[in-house]
Amino acid sequence: MPDGLTYFSKLYVCFANVKSGWLEGCRKVLGIDGCFLKGVCNGELLCVVGRDANNHIFPVAWAIVYVENKENWMWFLELLKDDLELGMGTGFTLMSDQHKGLMEPVKDVLPCVEHRQCARYIVANFKKRLSPKAHKYLMEKEPKTWSRAFYKVGRLCLAVENGIYESFNAIEAKYWQVLPSGLNKFETRNEGQAYDVNLENRTCSCRLWQLNGYGCAHSVATILFLNRDIDTYVDPILCRSTYNKTYLNNILPMNGSNMWPETLFTPHLPPQIRRIFTRPATKRKRDVTEKMGKHKVSKKGKPIVCSDCHMHGHNKVTCPTTNKPVKLMGKRPKITKTTHESVVEGSVNGGA
Known part of the structure; x- marks a missing residue:
């Protein structure tokens, strides 16, 4: 500076x-x-x-x-x-x-x-x-009008959950009829649905194979129709050898600052405090999807135990075995002191 x-x-x-x-x-x-x-x-x-x-x-x-x-x-x-x-x-x-x-x-x-x-x-x-009402209709009825469901082809990543497809692709494959249409080109059909599968380019007209990298039900049905190994059609990035390369090297341990060698550099000061013209906010801005008010954990189903008598079914406020002081309503009644108490009080006050 x-x-x-x-x-x-x-x-x-x-x-x-x-x-x-x-x-x-x-x-x-x-x-x-x-x-x-x-x-x-x-x-x-x-x-x-x-x-x-x-x-x-x-x-x-x-x-x-x-x-x-x-x-x-x-x-x-x-x-x-x-x-x-x-x-x-x-x-x-x-x-x-x-x-x-x-x-x-x-x-x-x-x-x-x-x-x-x-x-x-x-x-x-x-x-x-x-x-x-409009928000519910847009989210449930017309999601394609405001968003794209997937990334571009080649990212090998789905924007939506793909666990169902990954688990049931091989099971759903038996319901699809495969019709050859040239070298490595096939048509998979199921009642009124039909898709174009190209094994050479590893593409399907449903676009799921290009997005996830391991295939769809239509491509799996085609590969099984030819009695080929499905693993050979999986993208290399999803193979075990590639996954092992991801975590082959780890972050090495480092000593604490008390063991660092001393240098001749000038020690840094904390960053300067920024001055803002408005009153600084002290509370976090809540999202519109968050519920307003205090969040309390429900005690439904939890047995109530008194902290005084340790019995079940009530708490210390309603405990019948504990003597609670009676709260007087209104003005406190005037108590007349006896002669002995007045003499004792007077002697104490006089001594003080």
């Missing part, structure tokens, strides 16, 4: 082993978000997480900044772009909220990335602006 003091600005962390694990075996989808730090050191934490082959959270990189704004997001994305070799963002998907300081940096740093917004925030905005 001009006054010669050194203040903390920001800190970026991306371990080499974590970076190599993401490059080797994770899906091409990144989730990015920020949150407040509450404690001795204030500021904000920016983090990026990925998904492994089992759709589990895989932390990639994180940073500590004093405020979440356009400048800090731009700095964070540029470092992330170099570490993960994202280039212009082609072939990758970025998921985030609707923070205004993040939208423009993504366009500048990763102009070709598929930038998607979390459906939770979209639904929350709909709930603010629409009536309950």
Whole structure:
């Protein structure tokens, strides 16, 4: 700073082993978000997480900044772009909220990335602006009018839960009739439904095979029709060998700051306190989907035990064995003192 003091600005962390694990075996989808730090050191934490082959959270990189704004997001994305070799963002998907300081940096740093917004925030905005009846109709009847159900082809990641398809693809395959239509081209038919399957390109007209990487009921029926091994048609990123590469290297242990070698660098001071013109908020802003009021845990089904007599069926307020003082209503009645009490009181007061 001009006054010669050194203040903390920001800190970026991306371990080499974590970076190599993401490059080797994770899906091409990144989730990015920020949150407040509450404690001795204030500021904000920016983090990026990925998904492994089992759709589990895989932390990639994180940073500590004093405020979440356009400048800090731009700095964070540029470092992330170099570490993960994202280039212009082609072939990758970025998921985030609707923070205004993040939208423009993504366009500048990763102009070709598929930038998607979390459906939770979209639904929350709909709930603010629409009536309950219109919101229910939009969510249940017309979801395709406001959202896309899946990522782009090649991400090998589904935006919706795919556990049902993964479990029952092989079972549903027996209900589909396979009709050859040329070399590695087939038509799978079931009553009024029909889909085009191409084993050479590993595509199906339902688009599920291109999205998840392991096939759909129509492709499984076609592969079984030819008596071929289904495992050979699974994308390599979902294989065990690729999954092992993701967690091949781990984060090595590190000694505490008491064992760090001394340096000649100037110690950093905490970041300067930002002054805002309005009254600072002290309460967290509740989401529209949260219930207002206090959240109480129901005691239904829990046996009541008195803390005084330790008997069941009542508490200490209604305990019959405990002598409770009787609360007098209205004015307290005047008590006439006896002569002996007056003499004792007078002697005490006189002595005092």
